[in-house]
Structure formats: structure tokens, C-alpha cells
Amino acid sequence: MKKLVMVLAVALLLACACVGYAADKPKVTIYTSMYEDIIEAMTFVLQEKFPDYDIEFFYGGTGTLQAKIAAERDTKKLGCDMLMVADPSYALELKELGLLHAYLSKEAGNLSLEYDPEGYWYPVRNLNMILAYNPEKFKKEDLPQSFKDFAYNEAMKGLISMPNPLTAGTAQVAVSALKDKYGYEYFDKLAANRVMVESGSVALTKLETGECKMVMILEESVLKKREEENSALEVIYPADGTICVPSPIMTVKDEWSAHGNAKICEELTDWFLSPEGQGYIVKGWMHSVLKNPPAIPYDSINTAEIVTNSMPVSWENCLRDRSELRTNFEERVKNKI
Amino acid sequence: MFFTPFGAALFETGGNRVSVQASFQENKRFHLDVKAALITAIVAFLLVFNVFPMAYLVFRSFFGENGFTLETFKRIYTYPLNWNALRNTLVTAGLSMVFGVMIAFPLAWLVGRTDMYGRKFFRTLFVMTYMVPPYVGAMAWLRLLNPRVGTLNVFLANLFGLSENPLNIYSIGGLVWVLTTFYYPYAFITISRAMEKMDPSLEEASKISGASPLKTVMTVTFPVMLPSIVAAGLLVFVSAASCYGIPSIIGAPGQIDTVTTRIIDYVYVGSAEGLTDATTLAVSLMLIANLVLYVSTFICGKKQYITVSGKSTRPNIMELGRWRLPVTLLVTAFALIVVVIPFATVAMASFTTNLGKPLSASNFTTRYWHILFTRKGILDTVKNSLLSASIAATAGIAISCVMAWLLTRTQAKGRRIPDFLITVGSGTPSVVIALALIMTMSGRFGINIYNTLTIMIVAYMVKYLLMGMRTVVSAMSQIHPSLEEASLISGAEWQRSFWDVTLPLIAPSVVAGWFLIFMPSFYELTMSTLLYSTDTKTIGYELFTYQTYHSQQTASAIATGILGMVVIVNWILNKLTKGEFSI
Amino acid sequence: MSSITLTDVTKSYGSTQVIQKFSSVFQDREFVTLLGPSGCGKTTMLRMIAGFEKPTTGEIKIDDTVVSGEGRFVPPNRRGIGMVFQSYAVWPHMNVFDNVAYPLKIQRVPRDEIRQRVEAILEAVHLSQYVERMPNELSGGQQQRVALGRALVCNPRVLLLDEPLSNLDAKLRESMRFEIKDVQKRFGITVVYVTHDQTEAMAMSDRVIVFNKGAVQQMGSPMNIYRHPANQFVADFVGKINFLRGTASEGRIDFPGGPRAPSQRGQGMAYDGEKRGPVVVAVRPENMTMRADRGVLHGTLSQAYYLGDTNDCRVDMDGISLRVIAAGNTYGQVESGAPVWLDFNEYLVFDDDGEDQTRILS
Structure with a gap:
């Protein structure tokens, strides 16, 4: 019995260790x-x-x-x-x-x-949506220099990653701009290239390990890594325009x-x-x-x-087409397995 | 404050056909009232925080802005993506359940019943897996088994001279693998507890009848343990089916959706319509999970074995003989692959500057650990999580004990009602619970606990109560009632009997149950994602955001920190109780 | 001073009645045994006295206090009863001392007094040297004594024992019998004892109540039960007995049978009772005399075991086998396979109503 009491006491202590304070x-x-x-x-x-x-x-x-x-x-x-x-x-x-x-x-x-x-x-x-790569693993000249090539270049199949427009606001804007520029075909090309849809930190790690050749990502996260971790990762400002948000x-x-x-x-x-x-x-x-x-x-x-050199973005389109974009992205990209 | 008086009238104790009369003796009256009051209190809690929110959620899925409509249902359930997700969920959760039990049963037997080397160590090791957030494991496996440069993959390819990497984590198989390796401990814990309590003479009787050890396990141990095994399997199924972290990390790159990821996707639409869509899809997951739980509870309920006698017996250990070493090696290999390698990967990541390069002197840093211990944001979340998880666990285990007593020791009418509601609550996907609570607990119906820790605690309790309860109930059902009767006949009131006899006997299970509620609450992700506010962010959510958005190394440091904490707490427990209790 | 009064007690689970209407008074210091095969309701009866089960109807009084009935129900912990369970129910997490001291702790007896009383009780049940042991370090018999000590430690008015010896080996069982009896006398308590072992019942009880299928078959002293069983069930359940089916007529009972050798007439015996028509004659093995030369009934000795004081024999009589306990000196007078003669010294005649004929020989 004593043992149980002791156990409970430990639990209570743990709980009591957390008392907040408030400011006026x-x-x-x-x-x-x-x-x-x-x-x-x-x-x-x-x-x-x-x-x-x-x-x-x-x-x-x-x-x-x-x-x-x-x-x-x-x-x-x-x-x-x-x-x-x-x-x-x-x-x-x-x-x-x-x-x-x-x-x-x-x-x-x-x-x-x-x-x-x-x-x-x-x-x-x-905020700028750009492309990034790892010069320690791949040569810049072997890689796409534009968003278009990123999706259309078949050599990149299975080796690219992008943020999720459903969760990331900047990605929402990016797909809206890309759709306005290239139409829904762009989504199909992404799907054909088996793009991985995931968040920034994950994508950057994949660049570092070489799992991905190239990722669509926010400029700031690459810069941060360069400054803070002496990372070699580099930014490519896409030829068809950086997407500014x-x-x-x-x-x-x-x-x-x-x-x-x-x-x-x-x-x-x-x-x-x-x-x-x-x-x-x-x-x-x-x-x-x-x-x-x-x-x-x-x-x-x-x-x-x-x-x-940025790609034009229509905020009205962004707002108006949001659910349409979403659905199309889901069906064309996420549903391809 | 929610304890309405109606229950006292509704739930009269059974076993007697005599109605409550004024002539009843004082103590009899007291008996009646305590049982009824306890049931009423628990039911009231569940009604307010579980049934009502869920019901409102279902209601909302039918009644949009413009009254009753089946439009949403039609839209959601005719969408092929959702059907895929539903299928994926069933397949992955189902397979994880099967594999989880297939792994957990032999392990529990080896650890609990044989003279395998290092049993105690292995036990702790396997249970430890339960104590770390599953999505951390997912991250580790991602690095180990990704099809291109996965460390383990490359190693295997070199080992066998393959031209291609043999494994791909971004697949249904990969998802099942990670789900299994992180949820089998649920089954392991449940089965181990039951196994420890089993009367060894049952196995001895089989051996004496000429059955080989294997035959004994298959014909006696397994069938006797079946209720616990089924319960364990279901726990795995429901946990895997309502898991968000693992499919969101493993499934996303492979475009494998599960119902949970679909629901969160809908939620992230960020509009009222998105919420309705999420709700509507959630209804199906809710139904599946609860159907499975309820049906099997029915089946299990019919088969109750009392395996612990009032006679004290020495635990019986089976000698493995010449199999002792090979079996130990096999288990070691398993532990290495499933526990050590992933944890080590995570721990190493927390010291690595550039994850693309191997850990070396130049690539080594402690800055992430520094962040862990100095960043106010992280420390605050740790505080929040400790507080909410301990309260949820303590309140939860108290309810569990009462429920165990009501279920196994009384005939009180209506005792199945809270049991059923608790089962429903746990079967409900976390996302759904969180959504439902937000909608109902933010002032609209007179209770406003949104943006407080209370709503977190409530959510954790609704979700994780079942694990605690099942553990305590199974422990209790295996204690022979005569032990308590002996106490009653010695003059102790039932409360006293519970405290003096029952509680000490189930104490290890109570402690285990406490941790079964505490740990998942502590690093809970899915519900916290929706319920947190500025002051109530939790470590689970913090860890997930670091993992996916800010810095994987910091996340690894947090995860390793949690693991370290678990090891230390376990050690302290062990010391304090001289080895009687450990996680 | 503690008697137990049961008035019209019945117990049903749903529509199944497990105890038929039962009334009796167990006197102060009486040793009452509830005897019967498993499932006969004897344990249910005991648990109703303890308060673990509630009678469906009827009243139970301990002394003058109604503990059950008329809308009153005193829970077990307020009945002042001691009980020993079949499984002992020794708490595995407490040592011997704590197990035994528990009822006193509940009563808030001062610490010193607890020590004294527990030591006294442990002395009485011969466990003094095991005070600190944990239950799993004790043998079955020792655990049993712990349970007994715990039941006795607060001088209960009534001691209930639920098949307490069934898990013990034969020798221990016999010595425990005397110990329990001894304890009862020393403490002067009323004991209700449940068992399916008739030897136990015979050896210890002042009164035996034989149950079958929830109904009392007979109540009485062991000797009364043994010598004057009320029906075939009791006759059969208590002690060993042979049954022979026959037909009663004026002055005579005839037994049908197979070959009538060596005499050419059917076998029969003199009878001066009232019964007529089909009957069952019951005779205990020790109530027959076996001789080589003369007697009423004849048969063939098929087997004989020399047990020293007695011979345990099987006699084939017209195709049926009778068990006969013959005096020790009979051995050697007749050989296996030889014809023998039997006399029934004491026998019972029941109507052959087709009931309870589990072991009726015919």
C-alpha cells in the first residue's frame, strides 16, 4: 500500500512541478x-x-x-x-x-x-517560393532551373518534393500561380513526376541526405539552414519567376x-x-x-x-478558386498512386 | 456541477428485486446510493464531454447552414479519394492489429513465462516503445528505409548485392510496418499483464498430460488468454486507425491517405464547410472503430476466465533448455531492429548538424539540446503537457478503478452504460473528439473551457480512458472474489476491502494503467493540434511542428529528452518500490 | 450465545430455484454440516448465512438479530462472522501476521492487543514460527491454517467453513478435522460446515443436513443419518451401501435373478415390514455376515482383499455384485470362486419409485 502511495506521490509531484504564472x-x-x-x-x-x-x-x-x-x-x-x-x-x-x-x-x-x-x-x-538543391550531391547544371522544368523534366521522377497546399499558405499561393500560368496540366505533370508532398523541414532533410534532388520550398528555410548550420544547400531562383507571397x-x-x-x-x-x-x-x-x-x-x-522577376499572382483568383484548386490538387496529385 | 440527480433513480442496483423502501437499514441504503452515484457521476461526465459533443457533431454533419441535408454525405462518400483512404485505414489498422498481436503474444510469453535471458530488460525495452511519440519513430524509419538513400536499405542492398534498394517505406507495407512497430507495445502490455496473473497450474496440467511446451502454449495458454489477446488486438486496431502522426509522415510522400489524414486535410481547408466535411468523414471512422470494439466486447464478455485463485502460487517459469540461447538471440535481433536502431537514429540526429552527413566531430553539435533546455516555448509546453497528462491520468485511473469494481464485482444495473460510453469515446478518432469539443465546449452551451488546459484534459480522458480501464478491469477480473469476501467477512466495509485488498493486488496494473493514460496524453498530437491555445500548447504538438517545420534535430532532441525522462521515471519507480513496479 | 435461525429461506436465480424452502435453527455451539454433492445448493446456503448472497424469500436471524429478510439486509462485514474459504483466500500481498491481524485492524483494536491476540491465535493453529512468511512461502495446509486463524481472531459468533479441507492431502485432512473440532470446542462457537465428503461430516458434526438439488433430504445426528437414512439418496450418499431390487409380499421379499444354482428355488428373505410390491433393499457392506456353510442368500466370492481387521469382498449373487465387509477372521475360510452364504443383519427397505437409483443393483 505504501508503495502505491509513494507512486501517487511521485505523480503528484510531477504535476505540481508545473505551476504557471500570470502577468497583469x-x-x-x-x-x-x-x-x-x-x-x-x-x-x-x-x-x-x-x-x-x-x-x-x-x-x-x-x-x-x-x-x-x-x-x-x-x-x-x-x-x-x-x-x-x-x-x-x-x-x-x-x-x-x-x-x-x-x-x-x-x-x-x-x-x-x-x-x-x-x-x-x-x-x-x-516570402519567396523557390527551388533548392544540394550542391554536395548534384550539379546545378543537371537540374531544372524553372518551376516548369521541375514538374515537366522526367529525369526528376520520384526525386522532387513540394509543400502541401492544404496546410501551407504559401504553397496554396504557389499552386494558384502555377495553375494560372500552366493550367491544371502542371498538376498532372507533378503527379507524373511522383512529387512528394510534405513540409519544409522534412524536405530539407531529404535534400541533405540525397533522397530528393530538388525541392520547391520557401527561400527563408534554406537561408536559415545556410546561416545556422553552415549548410551547403543552395537556392535556385526559377527562370519562370519566383513566387512572391x-x-x-x-x-x-x-x-x-x-x-x-x-x-x-x-x-x-x-x-x-x-x-x-x-x-x-x-x-x-x-x-x-x-x-x-x-x-x-x-x-x-x-x-x-x-x-x-516574380510570377504574377492574382489574390482574387487565389480566394475564388481555393476549393477548386484544392480538389484538383488532391485528385490530380494526391490521388495518383 | 454536471452531476444531475436523475441517475439515482435510473440506476438502481440489481441483484435484488426489492425496491428502495423507507424501512431499509441505513447501511443498505448507503450501498445503493454509492453504486448508483458513482455510475451517475461517470455517466454524467461522459454524457457531457463525450456523448453530447459527438452527437452534436453528427447532428452538424446532417444539418448545414440551411437545415437538414444529405448533400455533404453524398459529396464526401462519393469521392473516390475518401474511399481509398477508408480502405487504406482498414487495411493498415487491420494488418497492424494482426501483426501486432502476432509479435506481442510470443514476446509476452517469452518475457513472462520462460527463462529467456534478460527478460526484465526486454520487458522494459518493449514497453519503452509505447512511451515515445509514434511520429518520432516514423521519422526514424523514414531515414532508415526510404527507397533511395535509406540507411538500412542501402546496407541491405550492399549486403545482398542487390541492384536496387529492396524496401520502400512509402507504401502500405511501410505504413503497416511503422504502425506495427509502434503499436505492438499496446498489445504487449495488455497481454503481459494478463499472463503474469494466469494460474500456472493450468499450464502444468497440460504439460503433465503430455503436451509439449509449444502445444501447451497453443492449447492452454493461448485460449485462456484469448479475451486479453482480443482486447489487446482491438487496442492496436483502434490506435492505428485513429493515428494521424505516422500516416501523415509516412503516407504523405507516397500519397497514401488514411481517413485521419483526410479529415485533417478537410479541417485545414480552414472554413466552416471544411469542418462539416471533416465531421462527415469522421462519422464513418467513428462507426467502424466502435463497431469493432463493441462486437468484440460482446464476444469477449461471454468468455470470462478466472485464472487467479485465492491460493498463492509461485510463478512458474518454463525452461527453454537448448532453445534458451537461440530464442534470446532472436528476441535481441528483434529489439535491435524495432527499438534500438530507430531510437539510436533519433538520438544521433539530435547531435548532428547536417543530417546528410554522418555524425562526426565536425558534424557534431549540442545546440539542439541547448535549445531544448533553454527555449521558453518548449519548456512551457513541457509544463503544460506534464500537468494536463498527469491530471488526465490520475482522474482517468480513478474512474478506471471504480469501473473495474462496478464491472467485475457488482451486479449494479446500468454498469455497462459507462463501460460502453468509454469504449465509444476511445474508439472515436482523436480528430473527431477535438472537433466536437471545440464546437460544444466554447460557450455555446453554457460551458466554456475552450483555450484552457481543462479541454485538453477532458479530451485526453475521453480518448485514453479505455486503455487504463481495460488494464485495471483485466487485473481485477483475475483476482478471485473470495479474497475480497474474506475481507468483508473480516468486518471491512467494501470501500475498505477495496483499499486494503483489491487495490494492492491490482496496484501494478493501476500504475501501468496510469502510464498507459499518461504517456499518450503527454505527447498527444492530433487533438492538441486543434485544441491548443497560446497558453496551452503541448509538447506533442511542439515536437511535431519542430519535426515538420522548424528543425528535425531539435525535434529529435525533444524526443530523446522524452525517452530519457521515461527511463529516469522508470528507474525511480523501480528503486522506490524495490522492483515491484516499473513501467 | 449464538444461534442461527433460518425461516422459509429460498433462493432463485431468475426462474431457477436453487434452494427450496428451508427452515432450521442452528443452536449455539452446534457443529452443523451441510452435506451434499456439488451443485446441491449447500454453498449457496452458506453464502446466504455469510451475507454474500441474498435469500429470495425468507428470513435469517443470528441470535435475535434479523440479518436478512423483511426488507433488512446486514452486509457480511457487519455480521460478526468468521469464514474459511475453499480457496483459503489468503491475501498474497500480506504476510501471515497481517493476514490474521486484518479483522482486528478493521475493528481498530489497539496495536499491542492485536499482537497478543494474533500470537495467541497463531499458537492455536500451530503457525507461530511462520509469522513473517508470505503466503506463497507456505504449504497448502499452512495457508489453510492462516485462513482459519484469520476467521477466528476476533472471536466470531459463528464460523462458516466452505469445503476447507478439500484442497489438502488425506493425512493433513484428517488431522485438520480434529483441529477444527478442537478449536470449535475451545472457542465455543457455532460452526456451519460445508462439505461433500461424508466422512468429514460424520467425524465432526453434531448435526448433518443432507442436501440434494436444492432441497433438504434429511437432518439429524451423524448416527441417525447413517443408520436411518430417510431415502435412497441419503443412504447412498452417506457411507457405502448395496441396493437390491426385489418384490415385497407378506412375510417375504423375493429377488429376481439369473441362474438359481445351487438350490433350485429363487432367492428371497424373510420380511416383516409393511411394504408391498416393488422395493429396494439397502444393506451396508458391514451389515452382512458371510459364511461358507450356511445363510439366507447365496452367491460366489469373486474378489477378496485382506485389510487386516476386515476383508473387503465382492460377492456375485445372481449376476450382481455385492460389496461385503467381512470380519478379518473370515479370510482363509472361503476362497475366491467358492460359493458363499450371506445374512443381512441390518437392512432398509425403500419403495422402488424409480427415483435416485444411480447405483441400484438389479
Whole structure:
């Protein structure tokens, strides 16, 4: 009997070892799909910049967060005050649903990219869908240099990987742009080339081990690996255009938001769009959205150059065709086995 | 607060045809009320957090924005992709169940009943597999057996001089393999427990009748153990069928969908319609799982063997003789392949900078371990998971004990109701539970526990209660009632008898049951994916996101950390109880 | 002072009645044995007295307290009863001392007193040297004593024993019989003892109640039961007995039979009872005299075992085999295969109603 009591005591101790603490400062919760490493750095900076506020990031993949918000919408209250996630098409959707708070930022004039004229959303970081390979295993000249070749080159069969448009916002945009450019045939070609659909970290590992020759991936994840792990992985900016995804920053209306601190969110929006805030975005291997970027990410090329050579994306199409794209992607790519 | 008084009237204790009368003696009345109250309390808990949410979910799948419609059903179930997924789920879960039991039974027998070398060590090793998140294993196998550069694949190809790598993890077979290697411990644990309790004289009687050891196992041990084996198999089936982590990692590259991955895909559409679609598809998984569980519970329920007598017997160990060494080697090889290699792969990954290169001095780093112990995000999630999992496990095991008592020792009417509901809950895919809870527990119906740890705890309990309960029930059903009767006749109230006699005898099972609830709750992924909030992110989800999005090495460090924790806890348990309890 | 009064007790499971209406008073300090084959309801009866089963109808009183009936039901733990189970039910996780001390702990007896009383009891059941042993380190007989000690330790009003000796070897069984009897006398308790072994019943009981198919067949002292069985079942179940089918008429019972050698008339014996028509004559093996030269009935000695004090013989009589226990000095007087004569010294005559003829010879 004593033994059992002792066992229970151990269990209880384990449980008691976890007592949280709460702060009294006004709180802002931000849903974001930025990397945890970047979030950590960013949290630290924000603590110094806004010591009176308790700002918390909450990481989730775009799909996860969208699902979460959909579920939360049912409850008439979201779990967050701000969103730094997905692409403009999602911002359009949320705006239509009346969830967003409008604010005209003083920084708006410096933006190089499209933003909502009424101030419902602003682009805050520029994400680039590119191709990546491992020069330690394969020669660059043997590999496709464009998205088109990536899918159409039969030599790549079984050796390519891409993110899942169902879960990753950027991938959603990418397939929308690629479909607009090449039609649904592009999906069929991907399927014929037996593309593996999986998330970034997995794909990069496959590049490193040589399991994949080439992957479609976000530039930032390759740059991060290069800087942090001295990785040899290299970016190819596709000849048919990098797919640029300006990810928006949005504030949730007070009646919907978790803490009702829209005023604070306005301050945060200004800071994120300021050269200083953008500096941290760039440190996080993403490109700035300013006309005069404070810097370019580690090992990357000029932001303007990428934007100029980007594949056109129609956000309206993205929003309108979303379920059609989804279904087609599923049926044409995922259903081929 | 949810304990409505109606149960007291509904569930009168059976065994007597006399209705409750005022003339009843004080203690008799008390008896009645305790049983009824316990059943009522458990049923109320399950009704509120299990039945009602599920029912609402089903309701929602029929009633869209514009009233009743079968449109969604038609759309979902005429979609070939979903049928493929359904077939894949049945095939993989079914095969995993068969293989899992085929592996678990002989292992449990060898470990529990023979003089194989290192029995205790192997036992711990096999159970350990249960204690790590399955998707970590999936990741390891991905690296070992991928068709192009899988380490093991290349090794095998070189060994046998093959021109092509022999194995492909991105296949149904691969999926079954990983599911089996990570879910057979469920069966192993269940069967081992029962085997330890079996009266050895049953086997001795067979041997004395001239049966060979193998014949004895097949004609006596196996049939006597059958109820436990069936229960074990089902546990594997349901776990494998509602698993998301493994098919999402193994299945995705090979474009193999299972129902769970399809459901999550629908959820990730991120719209109300997506949720309805997910719900509608989930209904089928819910039905399959519950049908299987319920039918077999019926079959098993008919065959109850009391295998532990009130007489104390020494455990009987079969001597393997000249087979002792070969058998040990065989089991070692199995352990090496199924446990050691994958775990070692994961552990090594946590120290490797570039996973494309072998671990060497220049490719070695401890930064991921540093991250593990310093990053607030990770530490917070560990705290959350420890807290929610221990509460879920403790509350769950308390319910399990009460249920075991009600089921095996009383004739109380309605005692099958909570049993059935618990079975339904566990048979329900995690995704479905999470969806249902979000929809119903966020203020719409007066209870708002969304974004709290409570909703996690509730979800874990609904999902994992069955494992704890089955363990305790099977332990209890194998304790001869006369042991408790002796205590009653000695003057102890039934509560006291339970505490003094029954509980100590089932204590190892209770501890095991606690961990059976605790560990999967601790690293739970699927439900946490949907239920977490800023303050309640769990380690399972954190691990999964690191694995798939941020950094596999950090994920490996987390996984190895969890494994380390399990080893340490096991060691402490062992020390504290002088070897009586271990995981 | 503790008697058990059972009034019109019945027990049914669903529509099957397992105990027919039963009434009796077990007197204080009486040793009552419930005897019968397995499935006869004797254990159910015992468990109703213990409180593990609830009578369907009827009343059970211990002394003047109604423990069951009239809407009252006292659970087993409040009946102040000691019980020894067939499987002993010695708790495997407690040592001998803790097992025996348990009932006292429940009663919150002070620690010192517990020690004293447990030691006294262990002394009484000859287990003093095993105080610290765990049950799995004990033999069957020792476990049995632990169970007995535990049942006795709080001086129960009533001791119930459910086939306590059935798992022991023959020698141990015999010595335990005396120990139990001895304990009963020393502690002065009322004992209800369940067994299917008639020797046990005979040896220990003040009163034996024979059950069959849920109904009482006979109640009485062992001698009464043995010498005056109420029916063929009791006659057969208690002790060894031969049955012969015959026809009773005025002054005589005739036995049908096969070849009538050596005399040419059918066999028969004098009878002065009331019965007429088909009857069964029951005679115990020791109640016959076997001689080589004269007697009433004749047959052939087919087998004989010399047991010293007696001879255990089989006599073929008109194609049927009778068991005869003959005096030791008979041995050597007749040889196997030789014709012998039998006299029935004491016998019973039952109506041949076709019931309970499991071993009727005809």
C-alpha cells in the first residue's frame, strides 16, 4: 500500500512541478506562421520595445491556424488579437467576414507592395517560393532551373518534393500561380513526376541526405539552414519567376479579439512596418516589404530583383478558386498512386 | 456541477428485486446510493464531454447552414479519394492489429513465462516503445528505409548485392510496418499483464498430460488468454486507425491517405464547410472503430476466465533448455531492429548538424539540446503537457478503478452504460473528439473551457480512458472474489476491502494503467493540434511542428529528452518500490 | 450465545430455484454440516448465512438479530462472522501476521492487543514460527491454517467453513478435522460446515443436513443419518451401501435373478415390514455376515482383499455384485470362486419409485 502511495506521490509531484504564472500587463496574442526561432528573437525584441505590454506569439502552420480560426469563429471569439499569417487572399476573406480592424498606418506610404487602402491589412514580410538543391550531391547544371522544368523534366521522377497546399499558405499561393500560368496540366505533370508532398523541414532533410534532388520550398528555410548550420544547400531562383507571397499583418476587431487591445495592435503594426521592425524580419531570413529595404536576408539576392522577376499572382483568383484548386490538387496529385 | 440527480433513480442496483423502501437499514441504503452515484457521476461526465459533443457533431454533419441535408454525405462518400483512404485505414489498422498481436503474444510469453535471458530488460525495452511519440519513430524509419538513400536499405542492398534498394517505406507495407512497430507495445502490455496473473497450474496440467511446451502454449495458454489477446488486438486496431502522426509522415510522400489524414486535410481547408466535411468523414471512422470494439466486447464478455485463485502460487517459469540461447538471440535481433536502431537514429540526429552527413566531430553539435533546455516555448509546453497528462491520468485511473469494481464485482444495473460510453469515446478518432469539443465546449452551451488546459484534459480522458480501464478491469477480473469476501467477512466495509485488498493486488496494473493514460496524453498530437491555445500548447504538438517545420534535430532532441525522462521515471519507480513496479 | 435461525429461506436465480424452502435453527455451539454433492445448493446456503448472497424469500436471524429478510439486509462485514474459504483466500500481498491481524485492524483494536491476540491465535493453529512468511512461502495446509486463524481472531459468533479441507492431502485432512473440532470446542462457537465428503461430516458434526438439488433430504445426528437414512439418496450418499431390487409380499421379499444354482428355488428373505410390491433393499457392506456353510442368500466370492481387521469382498449373487465387509477372521475360510452364504443383519427397505437409483443393483 505504501508503495502505491509513494507512486501517487511521485505523480503528484510531477504535476505540481508545473505551476504557471500570470502577468497583469495588457496582453496581445499574435497568431503567426513564422519560425519558432524567429518568434523567439522577435519576442525578445518586443519585450524591450514595448515593456508595458505582454506580447505573445502563437505559432501554427497556415492551415492549422485557419482551421483554428474557423473553429473559433463559431464561438464568436478568436484566440488572438493580431494575425501574421497566410497571404493577401486570406486577408481578403477575413475582411469580407468583418473580423478585421481598420487602421491607416503612417508607414503605409513606404510599402513597395499592395496593401488594403482602407487599412484592414498590410503586407509585413515577403516570402519567396523557390527551388533548392544540394550542391554536395548534384550539379546545378543537371537540374531544372524553372518551376516548369521541375514538374515537366522526367529525369526528376520520384526525386522532387513540394509543400502541401492544404496546410501551407504559401504553397496554396504557389499552386494558384502555377495553375494560372500552366493550367491544371502542371498538376498532372507533378503527379507524373511522383512529387512528394510534405513540409519544409522534412524536405530539407531529404535534400541533405540525397533522397530528393530538388525541392520547391520557401527561400527563408534554406537561408536559415545556410546561416545556422553552415549548410551547403543552395537556392535556385526559377527562370519562370519566383513566387512572391507578401504575408499580411492584420488586427482583429475588438469585439472578436482575445483581449480587445486593438490600440496596442496599431502601435505594433506601425513598428513592424517601420524600418526597424523590418530589420528584424530580414534577420529572420524573410524579405522586407519596404520600398527601401533596410537590408537583404543572409546570402540572398536583392529584394527588388526577386520581386521584378516574380510570377504574377492574382489574390482574387487565389480566394475564388481555393476549393477548386484544392480538389484538383488532391485528385490530380494526391490521388495518383 | 454536471452531476444531475436523475441517475439515482435510473440506476438502481440489481441483484435484488426489492425496491428502495423507507424501512431499509441505513447501511443498505448507503450501498445503493454509492453504486448508483458513482455510475451517475461517470455517466454524467461522459454524457457531457463525450456523448453530447459527438452527437452534436453528427447532428452538424446532417444539418448545414440551411437545415437538414444529405448533400455533404453524398459529396464526401462519393469521392473516390475518401474511399481509398477508408480502405487504406482498414487495411493498415487491420494488418497492424494482426501483426501486432502476432509479435506481442510470443514476446509476452517469452518475457513472462520462460527463462529467456534478460527478460526484465526486454520487458522494459518493449514497453519503452509505447512511451515515445509514434511520429518520432516514423521519422526514424523514414531515414532508415526510404527507397533511395535509406540507411538500412542501402546496407541491405550492399549486403545482398542487390541492384536496387529492396524496401520502400512509402507504401502500405511501410505504413503497416511503422504502425506495427509502434503499436505492438499496446498489445504487449495488455497481454503481459494478463499472463503474469494466469494460474500456472493450468499450464502444468497440460504439460503433465503430455503436451509439449509449444502445444501447451497453443492449447492452454493461448485460449485462456484469448479475451486479453482480443482486447489487446482491438487496442492496436483502434490506435492505428485513429493515428494521424505516422500516416501523415509516412503516407504523405507516397500519397497514401488514411481517413485521419483526410479529415485533417478537410479541417485545414480552414472554413466552416471544411469542418462539416471533416465531421462527415469522421462519422464513418467513428462507426467502424466502435463497431469493432463493441462486437468484440460482446464476444469477449461471454468468455470470462478466472485464472487467479485465492491460493498463492509461485510463478512458474518454463525452461527453454537448448532453445534458451537461440530464442534470446532472436528476441535481441528483434529489439535491435524495432527499438534500438530507430531510437539510436533519433538520438544521433539530435547531435548532428547536417543530417546528410554522418555524425562526426565536425558534424557534431549540442545546440539542439541547448535549445531544448533553454527555449521558453518548449519548456512551457513541457509544463503544460506534464500537468494536463498527469491530471488526465490520475482522474482517468480513478474512474478506471471504480469501473473495474462496478464491472467485475457488482451486479449494479446500468454498469455497462459507462463501460460502453468509454469504449465509444476511445474508439472515436482523436480528430473527431477535438472537433466536437471545440464546437460544444466554447460557450455555446453554457460551458466554456475552450483555450484552457481543462479541454485538453477532458479530451485526453475521453480518448485514453479505455486503455487504463481495460488494464485495471483485466487485473481485477483475475483476482478471485473470495479474497475480497474474506475481507468483508473480516468486518471491512467494501470501500475498505477495496483499499486494503483489491487495490494492492491490482496496484501494478493501476500504475501501468496510469502510464498507459499518461504517456499518450503527454505527447498527444492530433487533438492538441486543434485544441491548443497560446497558453496551452503541448509538447506533442511542439515536437511535431519542430519535426515538420522548424528543425528535425531539435525535434529529435525533444524526443530523446522524452525517452530519457521515461527511463529516469522508470528507474525511480523501480528503486522506490524495490522492483515491484516499473513501467 | 449464538444461534442461527433460518425461516422459509429460498433462493432463485431468475426462474431457477436453487434452494427450496428451508427452515432450521442452528443452536449455539452446534457443529452443523451441510452435506451434499456439488451443485446441491449447500454453498449457496452458506453464502446466504455469510451475507454474500441474498435469500429470495425468507428470513435469517443470528441470535435475535434479523440479518436478512423483511426488507433488512446486514452486509457480511457487519455480521460478526468468521469464514474459511475453499480457496483459503489468503491475501498474497500480506504476510501471515497481517493476514490474521486484518479483522482486528478493521475493528481498530489497539496495536499491542492485536499482537497478543494474533500470537495467541497463531499458537492455536500451530503457525507461530511462520509469522513473517508470505503466503506463497507456505504449504497448502499452512495457508489453510492462516485462513482459519484469520476467521477466528476476533472471536466470531459463528464460523462458516466452505469445503476447507478439500484442497489438502488425506493425512493433513484428517488431522485438520480434529483441529477444527478442537478449536470449535475451545472457542465455543457455532460452526456451519460445508462439505461433500461424508466422512468429514460424520467425524465432526453434531448435526448433518443432507442436501440434494436444492432441497433438504434429511437432518439429524451423524448416527441417525447413517443408520436411518430417510431415502435412497441419503443412504447412498452417506457411507457405502448395496441396493437390491426385489418384490415385497407378506412375510417375504423375493429377488429376481439369473441362474438359481445351487438350490433350485429363487432367492428371497424373510420380511416383516409393511411394504408391498416393488422395493429396494439397502444393506451396508458391514451389515452382512458371510459364511461358507450356511445363510439366507447365496452367491460366489469373486474378489477378496485382506485389510487386516476386515476383508473387503465382492460377492456375485445372481449376476450382481455385492460389496461385503467381512470380519478379518473370515479370510482363509472361503476362497475366491467358492460359493458363499450371506445374512443381512441390518437392512432398509425403500419403495422402488424409480427415483435416485444411480447405483441400484438389479
